Amino acid sequence: MSTPGRGLHGHVLDTLGPEITAGEYPPGSVLRTDELAQRFDVSRSVMREAVRVLESMHLVQSRRRVGVTVRPTAEWNVYDPQVIRWRLAGKDRPRQLRSLTLLRSAIEPVAAGLAARHATAEQCAELTECALGMVANSRGHKLEEYLVHDMAFHRAILDASGNEMFARLGDVVAEVLAGRTHHDVMFEDPDPAAVTLHVQVAEAVRAGDAVRAEELTREITVGALQELDILAP
Amino acid sequence: MSTPGRGLHGHVLDTLGPEITAGEYPPGSVLRTDELAQRFDVSRSVMREAVRVLESMHLVQSRRRVGVTVRPTAEWNVYDPQVIRWRLAGKDRPRQLRSLTLLRSAIEPVAAGLAARHATAEQCAELTECALGMVANSRGHKLEEYLVHDMAFHRAILDASGNEMFARLGDVVAEVLAGRTHHDVMFEDPDPAAVTLHVQVAEAVRAGDAVRAEELTREITVGALQELDILAP
DNA sequence: GCAGCCAAAAAGTCAGACTTATTTGTCACG
DNA sequence: CGTGACAAATAAGTCTGACTTTTTGGCTGC
Numbered sequence: 167m168s169t170p171g172r173g174l175h176g177h178v179l180d181t182l183g184p185e186i187t188a189g190e191y192p193p194g195s196v197l198r199t200d201e202l203a204q205r206f207d208v209s210r211s212v213m214r215e216a217v218r219v220l221e222s223m224h225l226v227q228s229r230r231r232v233g234v235t236v237r238p239t240a241e242w243n244v245y246d247p248q249v250i251r252w253r254l255a256g257k258d259r260p261r262q263l264r265s266l267t268l269l270r271s272a273i274e275p276v277a278a279g280l281a282a283r284h285a286t287a288e289q290c291a292e293l294t295e296c297a298l299g300m301v302a303n304s305r306g307h308k309l310e311e312y313l314v315h316d317m318a319f320h321r322a323i324l325d326a327s328g329n330e331m332f333a334r335l336g337d338v339v340a341e342v343l344a345g346r347t348h349h350d351v352m353f354e355d356p357d358p359a360a361v362t363l364h365v366q367v368a369e370a371v372r373a374g375d376a377v378r379a380e381e382l383t384r385e386i387t388v389g390a391l392q393e394l395d396i397l398a399p
Numbered sequence: 400m401s402t403p404g405r406g407l408h409g410h411v412l413d414t415l416g417p418e419i420t421a422g423e424y425p426p427g428s429v430l431r432t433d434e435l436a437q438r439f440d441v442s443r444s445v446m447r448e449a450v451r452v453l454e455s456m457h458l459v460q461s462r463r464r465v466g467v468t469v470r471p472t473a474e475w476n477v478y479d480p481q482v483i484r485w486r487l488a489g490k491d492r493p494r495q496l497r498s499l500t501l502l503r504s505a506i507e508p509v510a511a512g513l514a515a516r517h518a519t520a521e522q523c524a525e526l527t528e529c530a531l532g533m534v535a536n537s538r539g540h541k542l543e544e545y546l547v548h549d550m551a552f553h554r555a556i557l558d559a560s561g562n563e564m565f566a567r568l569g570d571v572v573a574e575v576l577a578g579r580t581h582h583d584v585m586f587e588d589p590d591p592a593a594v595t596l597h598v599q600v601a602e603a604v605r606a607g608d609a610v611r612a613e614e615l616t617r618e619i620t621v622g623a624l625q626e627l628d629i630l631a632p
Numbered sequence: 633g634c635a636g637c638c639a640a641a642a643a644g645t646c647a648g649a650c651t652t653a654t655t656t657g658t659c660a661c662g
Numbered sequence: 663c664g665t666g667a668c669a670a671a672t673a674a675g676t677c678t679g680a681c682t683t684t685t686t687g688g689c690t691g692c
Contacts, residue, residue, distance in 0.1 A: 172461075173644065175451065199674065209646045211444055214675085218408065218448045219455040222481070228405075230674045231654040244567050245478035248455070269564045272509035276501075331502045334477050406675065432643070442677045447644085463643045464685040 178206045178216040186225050186236060187249060188256040193238040197226070202234075223249055247337050254345055266342045267394055271387035273335055274323065279380035281326035282371045289326040290372040296322055297368040304361045307354055313347045316356075319364055323383070326371070346393075360389055408448040411439045415449065419458050419469060420482060421489040426471040430459070435467075456482055480570050487578055499575045500627055504620035506568055507556065512613035514559035515604045522559040523605045529555055530601040537594045540587055546580045549589075552597055556616070559604070579626075593622055 182202070185191065203213040217234055220226045223243045228234045243249055253262050285293070299315030320343065321336035363386050370379035415435070418424065436446035450467055453459045456476045461467045476482055486495050518526070532548030553576070554569040596619050603612035 172454075175644095210674095211447070211647095212645070214444070215448055215451045218451050221405075222452040222455050222479075228674070229654085230652075231656095231672055233673065240563075240566070242567075243479060244563060246455075246476060265562055265564050268509075268513075268562050269506075272506050272565075273502075276505035280501075329498055329501050330473075330477060331498050332505075333473070408675095444678090445676070450643095461643070462685085463683075464641060466642065 174208050174212045175215040175219070178202075178208060178213065179219060181206075182216065183220065183225070183248065184252045184255055186220065187242075187252040189239075189258075191236045193236050195236045196233040197236070198233050199228075225249070245338075247341075250338060250341060254341060259345070259349070263342060263345060264394055266338060267387070267390050269335075270339055270342065271384070271391055273332055274320065274339070274387050275380045275384040277324050277327035277329070277332045278367060278371065278383035279376040280328060280332070281323050282374050282376040282379040284328040285326040285371050289322060290368075293319065293322050293326070293368045293371055297365045300356075300361055300364055304358065305355055309347055309354075309356075312356055313343060316364075317343050319368075323367070323371075346390075357389070360386060363389075407441050407445045408452070411435075411441060411446065411449040412452060414439075416453065416458070416481065417485045417488055419453065420475075420485040422472075422491075424469045426469050428469045429466040430469070431466050432461075458482070478571075480574075483571060483574060487574060492578070492582070496575060496578060497627055499571060500620070500623050502568075503572055503575065504617070504624055506565055507553065507572070507620055508613045508617040510557050510560035510562070510565045511600060511604065511616035512609040513561060513565070514556050515607050515609040515612040517561040518559040518604050522555060523601075526552065526555050526559070526601045526604055530598045533589075533594055533597055537591065538588055542580055542587075542589075545589055546576060549597075550576050552601075556600070556604075579623075590622070593619060596622075 191197065199210060199213050199217060202217075203210045206213065217226065217228055220234075221228055223246050224237055224241050225243075226234050226236055244253075250262070250266070253259070256262075281289070281293075296315050296319035300312055300319065303312040303315065317340040320339045324332045324336045324339065327333065363382055367379055367382045367386070370382055424430065432443060432446050432450060435450075436443045439446065450459065450461055453467075454461055456479050457470055457474050458476075459467050459469050477486075483495070483499070486492070489495075514522070514526075529548050529552035533545055533552065536544040536548060550573040553572045557565045557569045557572065560566065596615055600612055600615045600619070603615055
């Protein structure tokens with residue numbers, strides 16, 4: 167997606183990564199570099215590069231005379247966007263969405279509070295623009311257009327927080343929102359109450375009301391959690 | 400630290416990673432693999448593996464005919480524990496600690512609330528044990544022993560939350576706490592009020608009082624933030 | 633001034649030989 | 663029997679050199 171064809175080793179990762187994150191090789195499984203190279207029909211150098219990347223994600227560990235062993239799930243770098251994408255594409259996608267939505271519910275309200283304190287005029291404008299875009303597409307089966315503005319809105323909040331760690335979750339949130347629209351059951355039109363809340367958050371941020379921005383955003387994320395509980399209990 | 404001597408490419412990363420994250424090569428800078436291989440006195444294959452790892456962290460991008468270009472900071476995988484460690488070792492360490500402490504202040508209260516709902520008896524026991532260890536080492540210049548229990552406490556909370564994403568922040572929090580004790584000015588003994596709060600959190604979790612656990616933990620993280628504002632304004 | 637082509641540059645790929653660490657098994661000795 | 667040391671097997675690690683591919687930038691000619 168972000169970097170589609172970045173060489174042979176990338177192609178190897180595109181299939182091996184999802185396989186590992188999907189649990190096809192249980193923790194402790196041992197892979198041999200030579201066998202993998204044969205399987206993907208690449209040279210060992212290319213295979214080694216792929217293994218190094220998996221190793222840097224803590225998905226596997228390469229040890230002499232043993233091979234490439236799959237690490238337990240608890241040790242994976244689950245914040246790596248690539249790992250997140252692989253896991254969201256896999257079969258325990260609902261579990262992932264719950265974890266990530268819970269993360270959102272912790273981060274986004276705080277980020278909104280910070281945004282109310284630090285947002286520039288441009289960022290406030292961007293925010294209201296996104297909110298208006300959501301309103302404009304909230305009726306009439308325009309889920310795709312709505313999604314675009316929804317993603318942009320949350321990304322704008324996280325950016326405006328002024329905190330680098332929060333800002334870097336923009337991709338994750340976008341992934342979650344996109345997943346909700348595309349793969350899970352969603353009503354034909356978004357919840358009108360949610361749309362209103364987004365507009366109010368934009369207003370609160372512009373007004374510099376941190377407490378209100380935080381509280382309203384909390385309502386949004388709680389709504390997202392409830393939605394998940396209803397649709398995938 | 401976690402995997403010290405994992406081969407030649409690891410040694411290369413140990414010096415090249417910190418250099419890049421420290422901003423010694425400004426975004427857009429171009430490195431050549433051959434030159435790097437010469438500089439570190441390793442073969443090109445080894446150098447390529449190192450570059451692949453840096454690429455997977457989004458620190459650099461390798462493009463044909465142009466070379467290995469350093470990416471802008473905003474694109475780095477700042478949640479990668481390795482990247483966090485490199486940056487904390489660098490010169491903008493104070494800025495890092497502020498970002499990470501803000502992240503803590505968003506995550507940990509929510510995690511504590513979840514822990515109060517989901518913690519097992521064993522986890523509650525572990526928690527109170529850690530809190531008692533903190534109390535026992537809160538006086539008499541035993542900062543190192545105190546730190547061990549403090550790290551274990553917060554890790555226990557995050558684990559007990561039952562959320563994978565929260566749990567994986569245990570290393571980050573430990574790193575922040577260790578950094579505060581080792582590098583920044585810290586009083587000879589920890590703040591007694593903070594120690595008490597930890598004990599109370601353990602109690603609240605055991606009692607299953609989610610609201611109280613969350614509120615108390617929020618007080619702890621607010622304290623940590625204020626401490627940073629005082630010591631590095 | 634522009635279109636298209638050519639040449640250089642740097643990453644990408646491959647194959648093969650060699651090195652090194654680690655495990656496992658064996659055998660002799662207590 | 664157990665135990666320790668030694669030897670063999672194994673798979674990752676490393677290096678080298680030749681070759682390919684893509685991209686860029688300049689040059690030519692219209």
